[in-house]
Amino acid sequence: MNYQDSFRDKELVQGLARRIAELTRGRKKPLVFMEVCGTHTMAIYQYGLRSLLPPEVKLISGPGCPVCVTPNGYLDRAIALSRLPDLTITTFGDMLRVPGSSSSLMEERAKGADIRVVYSPLDAVRIAAANPAKRVVFLGVGFETTAPTVAGSILAAKAQGLSNYFVLASHKTMPQPMAILSADPDLSVDGYICPAHVSAIIGADAYRFLCAEYQVPCVVTGFEPTDVMQGVEMLARQALQGESRVEIQYSRVVRWEGNAKAQGLLAEVFTPFDAPWRGIGVLPGSGLRIADAYGEFDAELALPVQVEELKEHQGCLCGEILKGKVAPGDCPLFGGKCTPESPVGACMVSSEGTCAAAFKYGR
Amino acid sequence: MNDDLILLGHGSGGKLSHQLLDELIIPNLSGVPAAGQNDAALLNIGGVKLAFTTDSYVVDPIFFPGGNIGDLAVNGTVNDLAMMGARPLCLSVGFILEEGFLKSELARIVISMREAADAAGVAIVTGDTKVVPRGKGDRIFINTSGIGAVEHSLSINGAAARVGDKVIVNGCIGDHGIAVLSAREGLEIDSGIKSDSAPLNGLVTELLPLGDALHVLRDPTRGGVATTLKEIALQSGVTVKLSEENLPVNAGVKGVCSILGLDPLYVANEGKLLALVAPERAGEALAIMRRHPLGKDAAVIGEVTESSAGRVVMETMVGGVRGVEMLAGEQLPRIC
Numbered sequence: 287m288n289y290q291d292s293f294r295d296k297e298l299v300q301g302l303a304r305r306i307a308e309l310t311r312g313r314k315k316p317l318v319f320m321e322v323c324g325t326h327t328m329a330i331y332q333y334g335l336r337s338l339l340p341p342e343v344k345l346i347s348g349p350g351c352p353v354c355v356t357p358n359g360y361l362d363r364a365i366a367l368s369r370l371p372d373l374t375i376t377t378f379g380d381m382l383r384v385p386g387s388s389s390s391l392m393e394e395r396a397k398g399a400d401i402r403v404v405y406s407p408l409d410a411v412r413i414a415a416a417n418p419a420k421r422v423v424f425l426g427v428g429f430e431t432t433a434p435t436v437a438g439s440i441l442a443a444k445a446q447g448l449s450n451y452f453v454l455a456s457h458k459t460m461p462q463p464m465a466i467l468s469a470d471p472d473l474s475v476d477g478y479i480c481p482a483h484v485s486a487i488i489g490a491d492a493y494r495f496l497c498a499e500y501q502v503p504c505v506v507t508g509f510e511p512t513d514v515m516q517g518v519e520m521l522a523r524q525a526l527q528g529e530s531r532v533e534i535q536y537s538r539v540v541r542w543e544g545n546a547k548a549q550g551l552l553a554e555v556f557t558p559f560d561a562p563w564r565g566i567g568v569l570p571g572s573g574l575r576i577a578d579a580y581g582e583f584d585a586e587l588a589l590p591v592q593v594e595e596l597k598e599h600q601g602c603l604c605g606e607i608l609k610g611k612v613a614p615g616d617c618p619l620f621g622g623k624c625t626p627e628s629p630v631g632a633c634m635v636s637s638e639g640t641c642a643a644a645f646k647y648g649r
Numbered sequence: 650m651n652d653d654l655i656l657l658g659h660g661s662g663g664k665l666s667h668q669l670l671d672e673l674i675i676p677n678l679s680g681v682p683a684a685g686q687n688d689a690a691l692l693n694i695g696g697v698k699l700a701f702t703t704d705s706y707v708v709d710p711i712f713f714p715g716g717n718i719g720d721l722a723v724n725g726t727v728n729d730l731a732m733m734g735a736r737p738l739c740l741s742v743g744f745i746l747e748e749g750f751l752k753s754e755l756a757r758i759v760i761s762m763r764e765a766a767d768a769a770g771v772a773i774v775t776g777d778t779k780v781v782p783r784g785k786g787d788r789i790f791i792n793t794s795g796i797g798a799v800e801h802s803l804s805i806n807g808a809a810a811r812v813g814d815k816v817i818v819n820g821c822i823g824d825h826g827i828a829v830l831s832a833r834e835g836l837e838i839d840s841g842i843k844s845d846s847a848p849l850n851g852l853v854t855e856l857l858p859l860g861d862a863l864h865v866l867r868d869p870t871r872g873g874v875a876t877t878l879k880e881i882a883l884q885s886g887v888t889v890k891l892s893e894e895n896l897p898v899n900a901g902v903k904g905v906c907s908i909l910g911l912d913p914l915y916v917a918n919e920g921k922l923l924a925l926v927a928p929e930r931a932g933e934a935l936a937i938m939r940r941h942p943l944g945k946d947a948a949v950i951g952e953v954t955e956s957s958a959g960r961v962v963m964e965t966m967v968g969g970v971r972g973v974e975m976l977a978g979e980q981l982p983r984i985c
Contacts, residue, residue, distance in 0.1 A: 296894070299967035325910075332912070334969020396654040405909075409835050511967045626977030627658065627665050637910060647971040 293510030294333075302515035303338040309522050310342035318344045318474060319521050320610050322464060323481030324351035324638025325509050331647035333511040343518060346610040347643075349463050349566060350481060352428040353380045353636035354608060357564045359596050360427075360456045361386030366591040367423055367454065368399040373589075374417070375401040376410035377425040380636040385629060387597040407439035407453075414443065414451035423585045426455040431483040433457040433574055434548040437555035440576070440583045452585035455576050458561055460484045461492050462572035468500035473611055477503040477521035479514070482536050487552075489544025493532045501530040508536035555580055564632055565605020604631035607640055614644035621645060660707075662871025662917075663976030667880075687806050688729040688867065691799065698799035700735035702726060705792040711758070713832040715824075715843030718791055719758035721919060723765035723773075724846050725870065726795040731850040732866045732922065734805040734857060735797030737769060742776040742793050747786035758789065769848035771795070801857060809864040810885035815931035816951040817924045819852060819944040820845070822874050823902040826916035831905065838908075842901045847920030852941045859937075862930035867923050872976040875914040875961065877923060878951075879975045883959040891951035891963040891973065914963075915976045925953065 310317060321327055327347045330336060336345055349355050365386050368375045375391065382392040382403065395401040400420075404410050407424050414422035426436040436453060443451040460481060467473055480493055485506045493504040503524035507517030517535045524530065534540050552574065561573020576584040601619055606612040614620050614633070624630040626642050633641035658665040689702035704725050711718040723740065730737040742762065746755065766773050828844040830836060849868065856863055865885070869877035874896075882889045898913045906913050920943060926934040931949060938944030951963075961973040 294966050296967050328910075331971060332965070333967050334963075334965040334971040335967070337969045337971070338967070392656055392658075393654055396656050405836055511965075511969075625664075627663075627668070642977075646974050646977070 293508070293512045295512060299338065299511050299515050302512065302519055306343060306515070306519050306522055307340040309519070309526060310340055313342040316342050316344040317476045317522055317525050318346060319477045319479055319518060320346050320348045320467070320475045321479040322348040322350040322460065323479075323484065324354070324636065325483070326350065326479055326481070326507070326514065327640055327643050328638055329509045329511065329514055331643040334647075335511060335514055338515070339518070343522065345518070346613075347607075347640040348467060348610050349563065349608040351633070351636050351638040351640070352432070352458065353384055354604065354632040354639045355458060355563045355566070356381075356384065356427050356456055356632065357562045358387050358598065359562070359593070360454070361390070362596065363586070363591065363593045364425055364454055365389050365391060365394055366593045367585060367589060368394045368401055370421070370589070370591065372419060373400070373421045373423065374413060375399065375423050375425065376404045376413060377401065378405075378427075379403045380638075381425050381427065383629060384632050384635045385599070387594055407436045408442060411439050411442050411446070411448070411451055414448050415446060418450060421450050421452065421589065423452045423454055423589070426453040426457055429458055429460050429481070429484050430487040430552070433556065434487065434551045437551040440555050440580055441551075443583060444580070449582070452583055452588055453576060454585040455556070455574065456561070457556065457574035458563065459558070459572055459574060460488070461496065462569045463563065463566065464493070464496055465500070466566070466569060467609060468496060468502050470609070473609060475502060475610070476525045477505065479517050479521070480504050480506040480532075482506065482508050482539065485536070485540045485544070487545050487548045489542055490532050490534050490540055491542050492544070497530040497532055503530045504532045506532070506534045506536050506540050508539065563608075565608045599630050602631040604633045607633050614641040614648070617641070661976055663876050667975070688732040689735065689797070691733060700730050700733040700797040700799055701794070702729040703792065703794040704729060705790060707787070707790050708829060709787065710829070710832050710834070711754070711789060713844055714828045716846040716919075717758055717761055718789060719762040720765035721844075721846050722791040722793045723762050723769065723771075724848050724919060726793040727769045727771060727848045727850055728868045728919075728922070730795050730797035731848070731853040732868050733797070733799065734801060734803055734853060734863075734866065735799045736854070737771045737795055737797040737850050739772045739774045740766065740793050740795045742773055742791065744776070744778045745786055745790040745792075746778065746780045747788050748780055748783040750788050755789070765848065769850055803857070803861065803863060805863060805866050807865055807867060807881045807884040810881055810887050810889075810925045810953050811864060811927070812887065812953050812956050813928045814864055814925040814953040815928055815949050816878070816889060816891070816953070817926060817931065817934055817938065817947060818874065818897065818950050819849075819922055819924075819938050819941075820920075820946040821897045821899045821902065822869070822918055822921060823898060823906065823913035823916035825919040826873070827902045827905050830909075838905060840901045840905050842899060842905070845918055845920035847943055849920065849922050849943065852922070852938065852943050855937050855941055856924060856934060859926060859930050859934055862927035863924065863934070864927065865923070865925035869918050869921055869923055871917050873913070873915040873917055874923065875912070875973045876975045878961050879973065881923075881925065882961050886957060886959055887953045888955040888958045888960045888962065889951055890954045891961065893963055893966040895948050895950050897946050897948050914973065928952075
């Protein structure tokens with residue numbers, strides 16, 4: 287058994303499932319735990335973990351997929367940029383299929399736009415350095431996990447003296463939407479499975495205010511099946527004992543204080559702003575835009591472009607799904623008008639999206 | 650969304666490819682058998698039973714660990730014939746070359762095609778070469794067509810799966826897709842994984858004595874094992890239950906998939922086959938495979954559990970159960 291396999295041990299996982307069942311047996315109202323990270327959503331579906339949990343425990347998905355929470359307007363701006371001459375869009379693959387108001391980057395690529403999938407923002411910097419006659423824009427989406435590497439790419443471009451590298455930044459930060467959801471009277475969450483990668487950057491201390499203000503248990507949990515199941519067990523214990531504190535299940539990676547170097551990069555290159563979240567609205571201080579000192583790299587400032595009028599997709603329940611109020615199968619478009627090949631809403635686009643995971647693994 | 654455009658996903662071998670075939674191509678061509686979901690057409694010409702197939706190769710990069718676009722083009726077409734239980738006889742080859750392509754690279758590709766053909770025991774008997782202006786192609790595209798002799802009366806096809814059948818794969822899955830991906834510009838992961846590109850006709854010859862117990866043969870290329878099994882489940886109207894614990898996957902493939910967030914079930918293979926065999930002969934089929942050099946890691950990975958629904962489900966390695974769908978869109982573009 288290798289290191290990775292030891293976290294996927296069947297006996298351990300089933301033992302945890304039995305303990306959770308014993309803990310919660312006979313409970314009339316199910317305990318509802320929300321995961322707010324797309325990778326958790328994927329892991330829960332991929333390993334079939336829901337099928338191992340008793341009916342007394344319900345897992346719901348929150349706004350944890352960075353592609354899913356990126357609003358139409360951002361896509362529309364990226365699409366408008368892709369139509370400019372001598373301009374290359376570089377992006378992580380998932381963004382290609384996200385529908386904007388009337389097109390998607392994949393359609394623009396099929397029509398001739400120069401849109402390239404990269405695996406790291408530093409690849410985008412390399413493309414810019416190798417093509418001085420082109421303007422290269424990287425689509426900077428993602429939470430605190432990816433934002434430091436994007437900050438690093440801006441510093442690298444500055445160090446190389448590049449004047450043709452830009453970032454269209456729409457980074458989001460995690461704790462704020464959890465506070466909004468905790469305050470929502472229509473939603474009753476008994477505990478959060480806190481994101482692993484994000485927490486490695488921001489530290490587990492970042493969730494303490496949620497426990498204090500909203501009395502909701504928080505457990506920072508890893509992505510392997512034993513991690514998730516142990517995280518659920520820890521949440522169940524807290525919830526049943528009426529406690530609300532932050533615990534770290536993923537102690538092999540996450541520290542209370544987080545990663546100071548990455549936090550320093552974020553503070554240097556970005557500045558907080560009131561960011562729009564698809565389906566949720568504008569959340570104060572929940573986004574990261576490029577700081578004024580690095581404005582020359584900000585695609586929004588440096589490359590003015592006419593963006594089409596915003597159109598929202600009718601009938602799509604992405605917003606409610608992102609808030610955990612509606613399950614994917616309850617959306618009238620799910621699996622019919624909205625499929626991974628032809629997504630209407632963003633939750634169906636990214637492999638980390640709640641609807642995409644439910645479509646792929648849940649049926 | 651605008652559905653007027655051909656997108657890369659239409660070539661992924663997954664759902665979009667099926668939609669394109671079923672909605673646009675097949676209805677507008679006469680003489681194509683319904684659904685056209687088998688790897689080759691079966692023809693009866695003057696009392697002689699033949700299998701006929703064609704495939705095009707646009708892989709990027711054209712050289713990758715374990716092979717290149719040339720041997721891939723030979724092995725892929727040989728395997729499409731073998732999956733009908735046919736003995737491959739001869740191939741054609743069509744080259745589309747981009748102006749500026751190096752002759753030395755073409756020579757390497759052609760030589761490896763000859764070597765692959767020799768290894769499979771087939772002859773390349775006819776062909777065609779076209780050159781397109783620079784920028785109008787991508788270095789080299791290859792089309793191969795093949796004819797094979799069907800020398801048995803078995804009905805091996807995707808609609809022949811029955812309840813109780815065991816699903817057997819001849820070795821580790823995902824090697825080809827990960828080898829190609831690892832070699833791609835911008836990634837260049839030193840995974841140590843080589844493509845499994847290989848001719849499977851020899852292995853199929855060993856399996857044919859199983860006779861009526863051999864129901865389905867299919868090579869899980871684009872779209873991987875998941876998409877291929879879903880196709881078989883739909884064609885046969887059965888439910889297939891997979892066991893994740895029994896899926897053979899190399900540690901290197903697992904590692905790269907884990908880093909990139911890919912599922913080995915959807916990654917392409919070029920030297921693997923899925924055999925659905927009646928339960929009473931499944932042990933024998935497994936033993937035959939394991940004696941063959943291309944089947945030493947063969948494993949029973951699942952079984953047909955119900956005679957309805959067209960579903961594939963999987964018992965996960967931790968004992969949970971989940972559904973398995975076709976590849977949606979593109980997971981790894983242009984891998985075969």
